[in-house]
Amino acid sequence: MASVSITKLDLATPFLAQNLPGRLNRLNGKPFRALFRSPKCVLDTPYEGNVTKFPRIRVWDPYKRLGVSSAASEEEIWSARNFLLQQYSGHERSEESIEAAFEKILMASFQHRKKTKINLKTRLKKQVDESPPWIKNLLNFVELPPTDVIFRRLFLFAFMGGWSIMNSAEGGPAFQVAVSLAACIYFLNEKTKSLARASIIGFGSLVVGWVCGSLVGPSIPSFLLQPTWSLELLTSLVVYFFLFLSCTFLK
DSSP: OOOOOOOOOOTTSOOHHHHSOTTTTEETTEEGGGGOOOOOOGGGSOTTTTSOOOTTTTOSSHHHHHTOOTTOOHHHHHHHHHHHHHHTTTOHHHHHHHHHHHHHHHHHHHHHHHHHHHHHHHHHHHHHHHSOHHHHHHHTTBOOOOHHHHHHHHHHHHHHHHHHHHTTTTOOSHHHHHHHHHHHHHHHHHHHSOHHHHHHHHHHHHHHHHHHHHHHGGGSOGGGSOTTOOHHHHHHHHHHHHHHHHHHHBO
16 A cells, blocks of 8 residues: 655745745736736626616606607507617616606696696686577586496497387387387486476477488488388487487486
């Protein structure tokens, strides 16, 4: 078996580099320790160091920051915002800058719409105040219900009209007109809390619609109508329209 002999080390012997003269401890004018560099750690790299940074992060104008014109549509603004967020994803400050510009544009658009709406109401109110007394008295009987109420009642009477057209070859629309009149009186009774008044308005709308339909129906060119469409059907369509107006917009 091979034997290995270990000589006794002199621990008192100083390190060799400490015994070298100062001029020998330099190479090409640089300290000896400069030849050795410690390896860099991942923690030494700056935060988001390799992520692309948004170049217009400090641009004050939100439209220029997103790269769109001030006359851009809402779709163009949304597209620019989504494209930039996807391109600079991972850089927190870039994403915050893009979102801030987008929110600023949306807020300005909302305020502009609100201001325009207020101005429109102000102009309409001014025109009503300056209108003749008979127009003011007429407008006192009219109201604007919520949008969902308008669409629900419009759908009901449009359904009655479509039903009448589909059954035009089989018979007259007497049943559909009766159902529409009953629905009109029901809606008016809910609004006025008076069955008598609701009935008067409902039958009045029926009569006015029937007269207008009798006058308008014959004036419609025949090539625009189906062969099975009679004058009674055209009159009933006008009646549905008047019943819809009376039960929706009258007080």
